[in-house]
Amino acid sequence: MGFLQHTNAMAKKNRPLHWGGLTALLCLLLAGCGDNFDRFLARQEPVEAGNPIFQKRYTTESLSRSELNQLLDMALYKGPPEQYGDIVLRDRSDRHRMDPVVFSHRLHRSRYTCRVCHIELEFSMKKGGTGITREEYLEGLYCGACHNGDIAFSVKYSCNLCHIKVDQEGRYQAKKDAMLGGRNLPTQEYGDGINWVEAVKSGAIAPRNSLNAENPPPSMPLPQHLQKPLRWTTRSPRTLVVFSHASHILWLDCANCHPDLFSVARMGTVEFDKQKNLYGMYCGTCHMTVAFPMNGCNRCHPDQKNRL
Amino acid sequence: MKRAMTKTLQAGVIFGLFLSLYGTGSASAAVKSHEYGNVLMSQPGKGDTSLPVTFRHWSHRGKYTCRLCHVDLEFSQLANGTGVMEEDNRNGLYCGACHNGKEAFALEACTRCHPKDKQHEQELAQQAKREFQELKKTLPHSTYGNKIDWMKAEQDGVIKPKDFLEGVSLRKSDKMVNVREEPRTPTLAGLPNIIFSHAKHVVWNGCGMCHPDTFALESGKTPITMKAITEGKFCGRCHGTIAFALNDCTRCHSKPVLNPDLK
Numbered sequence: 001m002g003f004l005q006h007t008n009a010m011a012k013k014n015r016p017l018h019w020g021g022l023t024a025l026l027c028l029l030l031a032g033c034g035d036n037f038d039r040f041l042a043r044q045e046p047v048e049a050g051n052p053i054f055q056k057r058y059t060t061e062s063l064s065r066s067e068l069n070q071l072l073d074m075a076l077y078k079g080p081p082e083q084y085g086d087i088v089l090r091d092r093s094d095r096h097r098m099d100p101v102v103f104s105h106r107l108h109r110s111r112y113t114c115r116v117c118h119i120e121l122e123f124s125m126k127k128g129g130t131g132i133t134r135e136e137y138l139e140g141l142y143c144g145a146c147h148n149g150d151i152a153f154s155v156k157y158s159c160n161l162c163h164i165k166v167d168q169e170g171r172y173q174a175k176k177d178a179m180l181g182g183r184n185l186p187t188q189e190y191g192d193g194i195n196w197v198e199a200v201k202s203g204a205i206a207p208r209n210s211l212n213a214e215n216p217p218p219s220m221p222l223p224q225h226l227q228k229p230l231r232w233t234t235r236s237p238r239t240l241v242v243f244s245h246a247s248h249i250l251w252l253d254c255a256n257c258h259p260d261l262f263s264v265a266r267m268g269t270v271e272f273d274k275q276k277n278l279y280g281m282y283c284g285t286c287h288m289t290v291a292f293p294m295n296g297c298n299r300c301h302p303d304q305k306n307r308l
Numbered sequence: 309m310k311r312a313m314t315k316t317l318q319a320g321v322i323f324g325l326f327l328s329l330y331g332t333g334s335a336s337a338a339v340k341s342h343e344y345g346n347v348l349m350s351q352p353g354k355g356d357t358s359l360p361v362t363f364r365h366w367s368h369r370g371k372y373t374c375r376l377c378h379v380d381l382e383f384s385q386l387a388n389g390t391g392v393m394e395e396d397n398r399n400g401l402y403c404g405a406c407h408n409g410k411e412a413f414a415l416e417a418c419t420r421c422h423p424k425d426k427q428h429e430q431e432l433a434q435q436a437k438r439e440f441q442e443l444k445k446t447l448p449h450s451t452y453g454n455k456i457d458w459m460k461a462e463q464d465g466v467i468k469p470k471d472f473l474e475g476v477s478l479r480k481s482d483k484m485v486n487v488r489e490e491p492r493t494p495t496l497a498g499l500p501n502i503i504f505s506h507a508k509h510v511v512w513n514g515c516g517m518c519h520p521d522t523f524a525l526e527s528g529k530t531p532i533t534m535k536a537i538t539e540g541k542f543c544g545r546c547h548g549t550i551a552f553a554l555n556d557c558t559r560c561h562s563k564p565v566l567n568p569d570l571k
Binding site: 119120124139141215217219221222223224227255258259263264265 | 340451500554555556
């Protein structure tokens with residue numbers, strides 16, 4: 001502002017200089033931006049026939065920078081790492097005067113991939129969407145599929161391992177990770193503090209991908225053009241999105257995302273953008289609640305710093 | 309100004325969460341196995357104010373072929389495309405063709421299909437879920453959709469779906485059966501080849517379910533894409549809603565790539 005007032009003051013004294021100066025400034029700015037963008041593109045891997053940068057279409061107005069910053073400040077996870085991915089289920093428990101169930105994703109995902117529970121055992125991706133009843137888990141559905149005293153502790157006993165005290169403000173004692181002890185897990189500075197994708201790739205953990213050893217999940221190879229990370233443009237010229245199918249299928253089934261969340265057509269999901277991701281749709285379905293939260297900007301947007 | 313903006317954003321976040329919680333799609337992976345293939349039948353346009361009837365495909369398809377209802381009984385393949393009225397049923401059309409007290413329970417047992425109120429609707433759903441779990445125990449399993457391998461169940465003779473209803477179906481003395489296995493090459497490189505089996509479809513569908521409306525008779529004439537299929541066209545008319553789900557990729561993309569036999 002001060003600078004503008006200064007030029008205004010100068011303009012009052014000497015109008016031609018003002019216009020000339022502004023034009024020069026504008027030219028410099030444009031040249032500078034162009035140069036930056038070119039340098040940014042140059043840093044990317046060379047564009048090959050099989051791995052182009054797609055132009056993504058956006059249907060909504062973009063947020064201003066300050067609005068986006070405010071939204072990020074509100075939406076990003078800032079809680080303790082050992083409670084990231086915890087789901088407090090109290091709807092049915094409250095009705096039966098039991099303490100709520102605290103489910104920790106963190107404890108389960110070192111042993112099983114997402115697809116085991118969310119495809120094979122039919123757990124909903126929405127909290128409370130499964131509608132688990134005691135009769136059902138005693139019969140071996142949902143939690144009871146593993147918590148039968150055989151694979152994991154039985155649902156018939158040890159009630160207080162799942163039903164735990166949660167106070168009025170929603171505080172509870174975080175579950176301890178006995179299963180994770182002694183393993184040298186790769187870390188990250190956000191979310192639950194563990195880089196799960198690296199953990200699988202490095203062999204630190206080997207989660208099972210199916211409960212039924214005789215009837216393993218059908219495995220279809222990725223089509224050729226999806227074997228390299230997909231890259232597409234954002235609304236900001238300063239960065240791209242880099243999305244790796246290969247990292248996702250370590251954990252997920254095609255059916256977890258397609259066609260419900262994302263269209264199978266190339267760049268076919270035009271509706272999704274950063275804002276909707278932050279509201280918990282599209283990528284945000286997992287990447288704000290269970291998978292690494294969007295504090296890890298750099299994981300998808302190369303050249304962006306993480307927001308810790 | 310800043311506070312107003314924060315408030316707008318907060319409202320946005322809440323609205324977004326609301327949408328993400330309550331926004332329901334016709335999502336195949338999000339549908340539970342006991343609800344896969346359910347169709348809500350109601351006709352608010354014709355002054356119907358009662359709660360919709362939930363038609364459960366799983367409870368019918370072990371006993372009858374698809375063709376029997378969708379060709380012989382003229383049920384539309386689109387939800388509420390038939391326009392079933394009480395009078396029709398009483399005259400022995402549509403549901404009334406079987407639900408006459410002989411073939412299946414009579415129309416007078418209204419509340420077995422029509423819920424009395426919201427609570428009764430939930431009770432019916434719970435009861436159906438229990439029945440489904442019982443039925444599932446007796447049939448071979450699959451990974452997606454109903455998690456029941458109906459095709460295998462039929463092949464193994466665990467179920468014997470009826471294809472003929474006395475007084476309704478026409479006698480077919482000279483049944484034309486096409487049992488060709490048709491290989492198709494996918495558009496995308498690196499995907500396994502598709503094997504379309506007429507034999508497996510004919511058992512359930514005859515010819516009239518698919519030809520000539522959904523698929524042209526001439527082989528390879530219908531341009532099929534996965535996008536169109538996920539939008540409910542072509543194969544997606546049944547696969548993704550009732551027949552095995554679209555998630556079950558390898559059921560169609562079943563042959564190793566570059567199989568010389570299929571070239």
